[in-house]
Amino acid sequence: MSKVVTMGEIMMRLAPPNNLRLGQSTSFDIVYGGDEANVAVSLSNFGIDAAYVTKLPNNPFGQEALNYIRKYGVNTQYIVRGGKRLGLSFYEIGVSMRPSRVFYDRSGSAIAEAEISDFDFDKIFKNAEWFHISGITPALSKKALALTEKALAMAKKHEVTVSIDLNYRRKLWSPERAREVMTGLMKYVDICIGNEEDAEKALGFKPANTDVYKGKLNLEGYKDIFIQMKERFGFKLVAST
Amino acid sequence: MSKVVTMGEIMMRLAPPNNLRLGQSTSFDIVYGGDEANVAVSLSNFGIDAAYVTKLPNNPFGQEALNYIRKYGVNTQYIVRGGKRLGLSFYEIGVSMRPSRVFYDRSGSAIAEAEISDFDFDKIFKNAEWFHISGITPALSKKALALTEKALAMAKKHEVTVSIDLNYRRKLWSPERAREVMTGLMKYVDICIGNEEDAEKALGFKPANTDVYKGKLNLEGYKDIFIQMKERFGFKLVAST
Amino acid sequence: MSKVVTMGEIMMRLAPPNNLRLGQSTSFDIVYGGDEANVAVSLSNFGIDAAYVTKLPNNPFGQEALNYIRKYGVNTQYIVRGGKRLGLSFYEIGVSMRPSRVFYDRSGSAIAEAEISDFDFDKIFKNAEWFHISGITPALSKKALALTEKALAMAKKHEVTVSIDLNYRRKLWSPERAREVMTGLMKYVDICIGNEEDAEKALGFKPANTDVYKGKLNLEGYKDIFIQMKERFGFKLVAST
Amino acid sequence: MSKVVTMGEIMMRLAPPNNLRLGQSTSFDIVYGGDEANVAVSLSNFGIDAAYVTKLPNNPFGQEALNYIRKYGVNTQYIVRGGKRLGLSFYEIGVSMRPSRVFYDRSGSAIAEAEISDFDFDKIFKNAEWFHISGITPALSKKALALTEKALAMAKKHEVTVSIDLNYRRKLWSPERAREVMTGLMKYVDICIGNEEDAEKALGFKPANTDVYKGKLNLEGYKDIFIQMKERFGFKLVAST
Amino acid sequence: MSKVVTMGEIMMRLAPPNNLRLGQSTSFDIVYGGDEANVAVSLSNFGIDAAYVTKLPNNPFGQEALNYIRKYGVNTQYIVRGGKRLGLSFYEIGVSMRPSRVFYDRSGSAIAEAEISDFDFDKIFKNAEWFHISGITPALSKKALALTEKALAMAKKHEVTVSIDLNYRRKLWSPERAREVMTGLMKYVDICIGNEEDAEKALGFKPANTDVYKGKLNLEGYKDIFIQMKERFGFKLVAST
């Protein structure tokens, strides 16, 4: 019965220490995290009662992921245990000219393979005021898309305000598939968060007259996009990151 | 409204890595812990709803101590924030012939200086079934003794079962002072935990005929002590560690 | 054109440093290895020309696995690059009473999904004298079993001596499935390596009169098994580990 | 019988490695240091015979503090052993926008509780040429102020040149209290070191016409301060840091 | 029978971790490397068949140096084992204003004391197309100079293209000695690599009119140097670094 509910995937992120490259290092530092989990942690640190919903495997890594969010006071009572594995990411921190790199090894993760019946959304959204997701979860798998859609529908049923961070990830799906899926979900969304790339890749909006303003930041064009998005999907608010 | 409540001091324990000696090491590993906090963590790991009561300073070390117990699912809602410092201990791990050593730097800690009015024991013990403390807290300071006694009295008022781990610490007080204080607290106690040294130092019980059985483990004598303790203080149970 | 050829899976093994438990550690030490790769490394360290055959993904972890065996002078020219991922294992080192634990996260690895057409066995076994595999690879997947059988058949065609380490792994398959698969492969095998558990689980041999000798090491019974195995499958040699 | 004598508090400074935040790190790097001790170390590194005076507890941390300064060739024969604890500081290194933070845990330290009778200043200043202290020591406690004043008086008696680094620390005392104490000590001082903030907070000097030159560096105004300070207290030299 | 052959010294480089200074650190990170070895490693990483020629001691450090280059797929079959020691360098990484420092401890190393008869250059250069050395090896010792000259002569005999990186190192020899030695080697060289300092210190070329263009980058003058070098020594190519 938390005020804010977020749902998504939490992964074990492995990164070489001291800015070393993958392949140079003989050890990895371990960090647990995920976009929606981090939102819940931040809210909890600010004193807001936040719950995080996910599915975590019954192994030491699933337990550590749970402990990580519990440590910051996030309500973890709706987290379901089971499934085969925790998603992994390998992260190489960029240094000066060298860009950062990430390698995902997340297919078949517990949340990607979770069933709708794993979760009791009536209980989860009872007395909740806000539900936050990202565009990452529906990109994980067909099951994760179905779960996302069910969660959104149930949030609406309980008159919970819904926000989504579009967060287009090219390693997970093509712009075409993203657009197909994401436009279908927008009817549940009250507040849409994203940058211009997200707006284009995940929802198909392009600023007008981009050829004319080439090379300059086309602020008017972006404003135009956000107005279009608001009109098209009936968002209460569009926030650019 | 947890089923089990424990109360005590949680400290930051600093120990050299790799079994190095204090004075040889250029770094310390940081661990948070305390006897009663560890009991709450263990119960929570077994799935029992446990709350931990203490006072922690408003600094990064107090926050980390709080996060540590929260990480394991312990109910931390009764923890009070404030006071001057978190108690410290420096721990040198023994290796083969070299015994372990501990140096406490805990005087003036938040819980040692806490006021009775910092805590709402009616709320804490409402619906609680069990209250657990140790003989360490009353040894910390006069205020900590007063706080302990108040907590015990309030637990009794709410008909909560009370257990105490005698845990005599010679670095904190003399056997004489321990006996004076501890015997006064036993009227609130249902279950008394301790070994023979604790029974002697903290409560003044000695096995009969120790001269006769010198050099042998006097099991009968110990049994006799525990029977005496049960009779004298009306314990429901005496458990030897 | 190496004298000895081994084939199998090489994994990235992640283990907490300093004998910490999985879940206690904030870092992992990285080690690459696999039973058949380790055999190739040992032979190379003894100055024997050994080649290792596997499939490794085109990512930094596949490259590191390749570099690891190349470092010890193993011939890596037959290693194929491609596939989705490198298999992982998480290893917790046991300490005194606490046993070691391993968690595999290896499904979908490059070698488990490799095609027979990925490898040119005529080239690999030309002038080779010895081929060594283990019972782990055929347990990985149907494709890995087909690949193992093809490799064994090609080795026989080139009149290469074949050794197998039975190495039954209960986390990979049931004794029933192991027996079904492994007995089918024995016709290619000249030298069979394994202990009594492997003989029973992977090939279905039990020592006679085990009831009678209960509690004692039934050396005669084991000798009997090995003689039966030799007769049944025509092994030149049976080695117990 | 060293040429230069410095006196003050040496603390154990604990800081997370790799620029981590307090609360993120599971270990601390240990460094010993203190303003006046560092001056003695620097002088010794330049080949000047320097002694450091302080009181250190009879525990491994006091011993390590002693060893630290002895390592650099500083004369440690006047250091007194005893007292309850070594002062601690916890240091978080700032990174880009994030400022550095320090948390002191130094009350009740050996030098803060030292007695005048602990030290034989006639022996310490015999043949000495220079005595250096800072404005930190008199801020520690009443006893530390009395000790500082005694040391200054004894230095003067032995015709030793006295320098002081004002070093105003707002976590130790208010400007009002600092001014009251520090102006009383200036009669013993030959050379006064400090910046404008120190001059204002510790001695009460403000540059003239600060309103007029607001926002600009008022070099004339500062020069004016230093001339005033020199006149008021009879300093031979004022050095700005 | 590799396409490219490089020859030189590989050292164990010891450097304090975390940008610490030599003298501050209680540990060293170990890296193996050398200019010509690094060229072979880079070529091998680009898929070019490269061999590295050197002499390495029969101890764990010589073995590790060998393993290091073997790891990257460099052909190590011409490396000779023997001699007394592996050269060492101690490296302090510069930070902002503090320049980097290196301390060599390489005299008496296996390659510096190697005999010409240790190597079979007819075999090494058979079918090779390119031979690369640097100006470091001839500076190591008289034996290393003789070895370098023999290798160059044998490369020419086998009609192998020869490149040299002048790489003048003032800690190894004076400009006078460098010039005397290096000008004598240039007759074997087809491609000469170096910057202006190398051209001056190792070969004695100075840009014309340096007085006139003082303080400006005299590009014309440098171009002039390189043309002179080409004419004087008959280089096919001069590359500035």
Place this chain on the structure above:
Amino acid sequence: MSKVVTMGEIMMRLAPPNNLRLGQSTSFDIVYGGDEANVAVSLSNFGIDAAYVTKLPNNPFGQEALNYIRKYGVNTQYIVRGGKRLGLSFYEIGVSMRPSRVFYDRSGSAIAEAEISDFDFDKIFKNAEWFHISGITPALSKKALALTEKALAMAKKHEVTVSIDLNYRRKLWSPERAREVMTGLMKYVDICIGNEEDAEKALGFKPANTDVYKGKLNLEGYKDIFIQMKERFGFKLVAST
């Protein structure tokens, strides 16, 4: 003017952390030490005024070696600076069945190449009561032998009690050469320390009747050796280690 004087070589010892093997580790832990330096450190820790005599190079490693002994309060005023390098040793800690291994890289060290004229023994031994050396220093080089003999002669001239720890090291010299040198030095020695191996290898004493008592500890025979040694060289005391 210290009471006890010791003289010898102090080396930088590099050892892999966590009991890793040389060749497995990517870092070394740094420790400074030497037999005679360790004696001086121990004496100083017990409060005895001890000086250590050696020659150390003018580089960061020589400085660190100096700081190491100074840290423990040893008198370092007679240490001479100069020479080419600090001796190194690489140490692999044995684990269970695997014995420890040490690789020396100490030839050409500052003390091995030191001149007699580097030291002012009249000043060093003035008021000294005890001089301690080991059998390692005379084994380092001809110059180090000459230095040792001079030091012993000067100690005798100043009527200083002389002790020697025979400490035969087979990696430094043969038993024949050791005997030749060491028997020549015994005339200066008052107290001789060593075990049976040292007595045999460095001085040529064998227990009588070793054939008869083969396999048993021949205590009588050893006692006999020590009596012979005492008689032959006029030792005041022979101590077995």
